[in-house]
Amino acid sequence: MKLEFEIYSKDTMPTEKKAGEISCLFCTNYPDMYSDDTREYDISRYDSSQKIQQQIKDGNFYITASLSGEIVGMTKFRKEAHEWLGSWIMVKKEYRNKGIGEQLFYKSYEALQERAPKDIKTYLVLDIHKENTPSIVLFERMGFERKEGKSEEFWKFKKEIVSN
Numbered sequence: 001m002k003l004e005f006e007i008y009s010k011d012t013m014p015t016e017k018k019a020g021e022i023s024c025l026f027c028t029n030y031p032d033m034y035s036d037d038t039r040e041y042d043i044s045r046y047d048s049s050q051k052i053q054q055q056i057k058d059g060n061f062y063i064t065a066s067l068s069g070e071i072v073g074m075t076k077f078r079k080e081a082h083e084w085l086g087s088w089i090m091v092k093k094e095y096r097n098k099g100i101g102e103q104l105f106y107k108s109y110e111a112l113q114e115r116a117p118k119d120i121k122t123y124l125v126l127d128i129h130k131e132n133t134p135s136i137v138l139f140e141r142m143g144f145e146r147k148e149g150k151s152e153e154f155w156k157f158k159k160e161i162v163s164n
C-alpha cells in the first residue's frame, strides 16, 4: 500500500479544502466508545476546518496519510514542555487493520525526532480510553509504556523520542 504523507505546521498550512477533509475524518471515524454529543462538541471546539487552521497557527501539527489523493488517516500533536501530546491518531474505518496506523505512527515519530532537542529527554504521550482495544494493541506493539491515566477510564501511553 503506497501511502503519501503530508505534514501541516505553521510553515506549511493546509488549504481550507484540505482542512475540511481532515475535519471530515472526525464525523464518521470517531472512536465508538464516545457519545455523538462528545464528538459534536470536539468537532465544533477543535476540529472544524477553521479550528484546525487556527490550531496549526497556534503550534499544533497534523500529519495526514493519503491513498491516491484521498486522506485515509491523520495524527495530531502539540508540544507542552518536554512532552509531545498526541491528541489523535485516526484511520478511516474502511481502511483499518491494514497497518496504516502503524505507518502513521512511524512517520509521526520520525517528524518528532527531527524536532527533538539533543540535550533534553522528550516524550510522546497519548491518553487512551481503556476500552479502545485497537489503539492499545497498536501502542503496545510500538513500544509505548502503559501508565496510570488522567482518570480511571484512561491509560497514559508514553514513549521517549530518541533524537537521531
Ligand SMILES: CC(C)(COP(=O)(O)OP(=O)(O)OC[C@H]1O[C@@H](n2cnc3c(N)ncnc32)[C@H](O)[C@@H]1OP(=O)(O)O)[C@@H](O)C(=O)NCCC(=O)NCCS
Pocket: 029, 030, 031, 086, 087, 088, 089, 090, 091, 092, 095, 096, 097, 098, 099, 100, 101, 102, 103, 126, 128, 132, 133, 134, 135, 137, 138, 141
Ligand atoms: C487506533 C487506530 C488509529 C488504528 O489504526 P489501524 O490502521 O487499524 O492500525 P494498524 O492496522 O496498524 O493496527 C491495529 C491493530 O489493532 C488490532 N485490532 C483491531 N481491532 C482489535 C480488537 N477488537 N481486538 C484486538 N486487536 C484488535 C489489529 O489486529 C492490529 O494489530 P496487528 O497488526 O498486530 O494485528 C484506528 O483503530 C482508529 O482510527 N480508531 C479510532 C480513533 C482512535 O480511537 N484513536 C486513538 C485515540 S487518539
